[in-house]
Amino acid sequence: MKFLKNLFIVIVVLAVVLVVVGFFLPKTSHVERSIVIEASQDTVFQEVNSFENYNNWSPWFKLDPDAEYTFSGPDSGVGATMAWDSEKAQVGVGSQEIVESTYPNFVKAKLLFGEDPNPGYISYTIEELGPRQSKLTWAFDADFGNNIVGRYFGMFMDGMLGPKYEEGLQALKEDIES
Template structure:
């Protein structure tokens, strides 16, 4: 009986310690990747300023070809919205809406993953020589949820390679004139 009591007490202490430490962890998760595309910003911009255009280079749609997509709002720019539904755990379900669009410079979107939370994504286009440096960023407020804060530490590992794949796909699409 003493052994069970000690094990239980140890478990409680460990859980309390993990929760306490979580409040010292960052309250935001951020991921950012960049690539230089050999094309001017006006050739890149249409591919990031339309949710419909992202189908051509999205790193996630190839994971589940059965993903159901629907669009609303204008075809481009602010208000253009994508909703998706997938049973695949790495695709999931949610919505993404363009909330800011500065021609040939910036596109900002708001993502809603339902119970998984919300986030903001950006596409920043900067001239670089004769090309365009595209930076795809992601930021999510983790709130005070201890589990979210621990998971936030792994966000770059989980999403970073997808951003690299997506940017490489975007580069191919833009440079090939598709």
């Protein structure tokens, strides 16, 4: 009986420590990757300002090509929306909607997953390096607020998303340059 009592105390103390530490973790998470593409700033902007060709280079589409996709709103720019529904956990259910589009160098989209009402935001920043060369930076930002589990999750965001962003950027580069 004494063992169970001590085990219970250890579990309670551990839970309290995890919660307290969680409040000291960063509320936000930022991930970004960049690539240089041999194409004009306009060409790169047109590609990321629409979901029309998104699945040609999306690393998540490769995880489940059978996912159902629906598109709504305008073909490009603010209001363009793509939603998906996949039975595979790595893809899940969600949507993205372009919420900001500043020609020729910036696109921002709101990203929702499943039932989570807290959005993440992705952004594409296009920097012209020359007449036919552009640097594209793909970023993800999340604000976890007081969500302790989210803050712990945020510590691993770069390791989870970074390689996928690198894969997607490489595929986009190949798609645009071909």
